[in-house]
Amino acid sequence: MIIQIKENATLDDLDRFIRDIWVECCGHLSAFEIDGVSYEREPDDDFGWGEPAKSTNHTLKQVLTTGMIFNYEYDFGSTTEIMVKVLDHYSAQKQNEKVVILSRNNPPQFACSICGNQKATWINAFRIYDEDLFWCEECVNKLEEGELEAYENDVCFLPITNSPRMGVCGYEGSDIYPEQFEPDIPK
Numbered sequence: 001m002i003i004q005i006k007e008n009a010t011l012d013d014l015d016r017f018i019r020d021i022w023v024e025c026c027g028h029l030s031a032f033e034i035d036g037v038s039y040e041r042e043p044d045d046d047f048g049w050g051e052p053a054k055s056t057n058h059t060l061k062q063v064l065t066t067g068m069i070f071n072y073e074y075d076f077g078s079t080t081e082i083m084v085k086v087l088d089h090y091s092a093q094k095q096n097e098k099v100v101i102l103s104r105n106n107p108p109q110f111a112c113s114i115c116g117n118q119k120a121t122w123i124n125a126f127r128i129y130d131e132d133l134f135w136c137e138e139c140v141n142k143l144e145e146g147e148l149e150a151y152e153n154d155v156c157f158l159p160i161t162n163s164p165r166m167g168v169c170g171y172e173g174s175d176i177y178p179e180q181f182e183p184d185i186p187k
């Protein structure tokens with residue numbers, strides 16, 4: 001995904017955007033790691049080794065430079081790690097939103113692992129390292145009707161999503177952004 005974000009937006013704003021489009025499931029903690037410094041929403045001064053964490057109320061202009069690569073982590077248990085690269089710093093056309101999506105991948109498509117021919121719509125979160133990972137509606141229905149006994153105790157279905165958090169914790173996709181990106185048509 002490529003986004004354009006205002007220089008006076010904060011790391012909080014970026015955190016909010018990443019949560020909204022890609023990772024939010026049940027309000028886990030998150031942090032940025034930029035140039036060896038950790039930035040968190042509510043940094044804890046009393047605990048930890050090395051550099052104390054700073055607050056995500058810093059603006060992007062204060063902490064980022066062009067070419068910089070930094071990391072974002074959501075959920076310190078089942079962590080989703082995202083690498084962010086600052087491609088450029090430039091004067092853009094005036095925009096109302098802090099964040100504008102410039103480009104994004106199409107939703108991934110997977111064939112059902114069970115029947116092998118239908119388009120899968122579910123991922124079995126209990127089997128993420130196994131071959132029976134993806135499920136189509138028809139095979140899920142068969143399972144519910146008791147036709148696929150071998151799998152019955154071993155399923156936890158989550159929707160297939162256009163997100164690096166697909167199949168993790170209770171992630172069910174974004175409530176705000178569609179899976180398929182549609183660019184703005186310039187007027």
Ligand SMILES: [Zn+2]
Pocket residue numbers: 025026027028169170171
């Ligand atoms: Zn969760």
Ligand SMILES: [Zn+2]
Pocket residue numbers: 112113114115116117118135136137138139140
């Ligand atoms: Zn199937």
